Amino acid sequence: MRSRRFTSLEICSGVGAQALGLERAGFDPVMLIDNEDNACRTVRLNRPRWDVRCEDVVDFDPEDHPQTYDVDLLSGGLPRIKSAAAGRSGNNTERTVLRAAVLLMTAVRPRALMLENLPDLVAKDAFAEDRSWIEEELAHAGYRSYWAVLNAVDFGVPQNRRSSFLVAFADRGGVDFCWPRPVDCPPPTVGQALGASMASRGWTGAEQWAEHADRPAPALVGGSGNHGGPDLGPTGTKRAWAALGVEGKSLSNNPPDADFPFDGRPRISLRQAATIQAIPDEWVVHGLKTPAYRQIGHALPPPLAEAVGSSIAAALAG
Incomplete structure (x- = not known):
């Protein structure tokens, strides 16, 4: 692990795999939030010292939890946004959570943001409206955003699993951020x-x-x-x-x-x-x-979370 540690707030934490990868990259969560009881119990079993709150992020009010303000990183693996064929119009749950995550960021003011979702969010025109709304909200709040699609198989995971990532940094003089490079060895079969x-x-x-x-x-x-x-x-x-x-x-x-x-x-x-x-x-x-x-099945493989987290940590460390 890195000698310098950072703080994080994790939403939609699920089985805790993303938080585990970020922990390896140098991030210690001040709180993790998920609305599924089994997922909350899983994280508590494995990391008893972590503060796990079993509630809907849409209803979460940071004013009741001042320790979440000004963390180094707000992270989350959000529910998968429905495609146009599945009924893109309307106020579905996935978009409600996505927008709640962005609005939570503007409230807690982290130094950096990392959200993971299906690759379609970055790769397909059907989601251009979502990307534009997110970028406008981030820019208005003073954040610079970066988008990418990464495959877990390129980071030592025995699985072809593509994920989209949104990473953003508070634009306070700029940061030197680069997406992680694939590992230099064949993936396990x-x-x-x-x-x-x-x-x-x-x-x-x-x-x-x-x-x-x-x-x-x-x-x-x-x-x-x-x-x-x-x-x-x-x-x-x-x-x-x-x-x-x-x-x-x-x-x-x-x-x-x-x-x-x-x-x-x-x-x-x-x-x-x-x-x-x-x-x-x-x-x-x-x-x-x-x-x-x-x-x-919904988890982000820890090695991929660690790779992206390490790039974020390097940017934060300057």
Whole structure:
């Protein structure tokens, strides 16, 4: 870790993976906010010293929490904004949270801002109105904004997972900010990431399976809290998992045992899904299978959060 530490306020903190990556980059949260009880319990289990508030960020009033003012960084992995095809018009929940995040920034006045979302927010014209509103609000508040789409696979994560990032700095004489560069080594494959755990209960086909699972995974899909159970996503995503030798219709409780067919197609467990997200083994996820998987599937992989956070920390340090 860096010798110099910074303060942060994390909203929509989820399973805590982004906060974990930012902690590695030098940021200590004064508070974390999420409206899901299981997610709040997860973060408290893993970081008892962190102040976790289980409430909706839309209703959060910083005047009641003066320690959140003037933090170095306001960060958050926001709910995924709906595409135009899904009903872009209207005051949907995702846009309400996005706007609440920007308005919260103008209230607490952090030195820097980091928000993560779907790549479409940066890459597609359908979201030009959202980007313009955000940039205008930031500029009016005296912040300079930077946009980028980054892929977790370029930062040592065994998964092709693209995310959009908005980073902004208070324009107080300017900062020297550069987006992080990809790591200089090939990403782990699914077989490399999960081979040992697939063999841990005596499955004789684990070594052959790991050799076949020779690419990074497709992006895990956390799904909606309104429907469905823990599976690996829509039909196209399940096909991509099948090409890697993984059955994506559901999750297993444990890795395959000695009775599993040598050439069978195993399901992955919750712990293995967390490994695909580069969430460390010691990070405990609270809840039954479905809510636990949603926390994992929605997470920003810690190595990517650390990479962006390190670039922000370097800019803040001057």
